[in-house]
Amino acid sequence: MKNPPSLDQLISALKVLPGVGPKSAQRMAFHLLQRDQAGADRLARALDRALANLTHCERCNTFSETPLCNLCAEPARNQHQLCIVEMPADLLMLEQARCYDGLYFVLMGRLSPIDGIGPKDVNLDKLMVRALDGVVEEVIIATNFTAEGEVTAHMIAELLKDRGLAVSRIARGMPVGGELEYVDSGTLAQALYERRQLG
Amino acid sequence: MSQGRVDRQPAYVLHAQPYRETSLLLDVLTREHGRIALVARGARRPRSDLRGVLLPFQPLLLAWFGKSEVRTLHTADWQGGVPQLSGLPLVCGFYLNELLIKLTARDDPHPETFGVYAEAVRGLASGGLLSSVLRRFELGLVRTLGYAPAFDVDSNGREVEPDVPYLCGPEQALQRWQGGPVPAQQQVIEGRILLAMAGGDFSELATRREARRLMRLFLGQLLGAQSLATRELLQSISALGD
Ligand SMILES: [Zn+2]
Numbered sequence: 001m002k003n004p005p006s007l008d009q010l011i012s013a014l015k016v017l018p019g020v021g022p023k024s025a026q027r028m029a030f031h032l033l034q035r036d037q038a039g040a041d042r043l044a045r046a047l048d049r050a051l052a053n054l055t056h057c058e059r060c061n062t063f064s065e066t067p068l069c070n071l072c073a074e075p076a077r078n079q080h081q082l083c084i085v086e087m088p089a090d091l092l093m094l095e096q097a098r099c100y101d102g103l104y105f106v107l108m109g110r111l112s113p114i115d116g117i118g119p120k121d122v123n124l125d126k127l128m129v130r131a132l133d134g135v136v137e138e139v140i141i142a143t144n145f146t147a148e149g150e151v152t153a154h155m156i157a158e159l160l161k162d163r164g165l166a167v168s169r170i171a172r173g174m175p176v177g178g179e180l181e182y183v184d185s186g187t188l189a190q191a192l193y194e195r196r197q198l199g
Numbered sequence: 200m201s202q203g204r205v206d207r208q209p210a211y212v213l214h215a216q217p218y219r220e221t222s223l224l225l226d227v228l229t230r231e232h233g234r235i236a237l238v239a240r241g242a243r244r245p246r247s248d249l250r251g252v253l254l255p256f257q258p259l260l261l262a263w264f265g266k267s268e269v270r271t272l273h274t275a276d277w278q279g280g281v282p283q284l285s286g287l288p289l290v291c292g293f294y295l296n297e298l299l300i301k302l303t304a305r306d307d308p309h310p311e312t313f314g315v316y317a318e319a320v321r322g323l324a325s326g327g328l329l330s331s332v333l334r335r336f337e338l339g340l341v342r343t344l345g346y347a348p349a350f351d352v353d354s355n356g357r358e359v360e361p362d363v364p365y366l367c368g369p370e371q372a373l374q375r376w377q378g379g380p381v382p383a384q385q386q387v388i389e390g391r392i393l394l395a396m397a398g399g400d401f402s403e404l405a406t407r408r409e410a411r412r413l414m415r416l417f418l419g420q421l422l423g424a425q426s427l428a429t430r431e432l433l434q435s436i437s438a439l440g441d
Contacts, residue, residue, distance in 0.1 A: 019219050113432050114293065114296060114297055186251035
């Protein structure tokens with residue numbers, strides 16, 4: 001017994017999603033077609049619209065429907081600070097934390113030599129043009145504290161050094177409100193290695 | 200052993216990638232079992248304790264079970280003592296990992312390789328001279344893969360003499376060099392430099408330079424057509440060391 005071709009195509013299309021294998025793809029396809037046709041229709045239209053309308057902001061590289069995204073177009077933001085993050089979700093988290101009023105650059109990934117993801121794949125060329133526009137004075141690197149995020153931070157710092165910019169890296173350590181008793185060994189060890197002097 | 204259970208095995212995570220919704224698929228180098236693939240279930244959950252433990256370049260004790268090609272991680276214990284790598288030492292660390300992933304087979308135990316790797320990681324973390332850490336690792340790896348000749352005796356079984364030049368290449372014993380053109384895939388090296396390399400002494404610039412050329416030759420043969428992404432990355436910030 002074989003599936004009709006359009007069903008097979010849907011199942012194999014769903015497999016492009018990260019973490020979705022053949023079984024989950026089949027389950028999703030049956031659900032969309034059998035239980036939630038209206039949802040399936042919304043999904044199809046939303047995908048179409050997103051593909052047709054979304055591009056990357058020409059300044060910060062995040063997803064945008066206009067050449068300049070809302071955030072980059074806001075004149076009240078501090079134009080001299082540029083915070084570099086891996087993904088749009090990281091930008092949203094920083095905005096939620098209400099700790100920063102400068103601008104962003106979104107790499108849309110991180111370097112991962114072993115996965116074959118190199119400097120060109122994470123828009124470092126575009127970042128250079130943005131950071132060296134003459135207005136930016138400080139670059140804050142907020143890539144993840146994974147080995148890949150750290151390599152990305154190192155590369156960016158190397159590329160931007162001796163360019164007259166202040167380059168900094170967000171700090172890592174104990175979680176705020178964190179108790180030593182409940183923190184994992186790696187975090188605790190690194191917090192000790194990176195301890196800071198008081199007074 | 201009936202369920203293929205292994206307890207508290209010294210290991211390093213070489214590479215991790217997302218697997219399913221909340222898990223990680225790990226490529227780990229273990230001391231007794233070689234390089235193996237492990238699934239760490241739930242390791243990507245926001246509050247998973249494994250997040251701060253399953254880190255590359257950290258000595259760990261791992262326990263796992265299963266007999267298929269991909270085993271399941273049971274526990275991971277932090278061994279500590281090595282700060283997280285950052286900056287250029289971290290890029291060098293990725294280079295070590297890439298070499299191991301490309302040059303060693305899965306499930307092929309190599310306790311000596313594990314020792315060579317562990318020493319290199321500690322070297323990178325302790326602020327040692329990067330080029331000497333890298334050369335010692337490359338030579339150790341090529342040697343444990345059975346690809347490097349002895350550097351202290353020649354093809355006639357005679358001890359290498361410091362002031363004599365030798366012809367050196369992959370998979371062949373050293374030969375006294377008589378002058379003339381150097382064959383492709385070979386290199387002429389002074390005896391005293393070969394003796395330093397044999398003793399793991401890379402303190403002299405000349406030793407590091409010759410060793411770097413020679414290791415390129417050896418690794419080039421072993422890698423064949425495969426390129427090294429980390430080497431390209433290192434070159435793009437022009438810092439492979441001397
Ligand atoms: Zn923008």
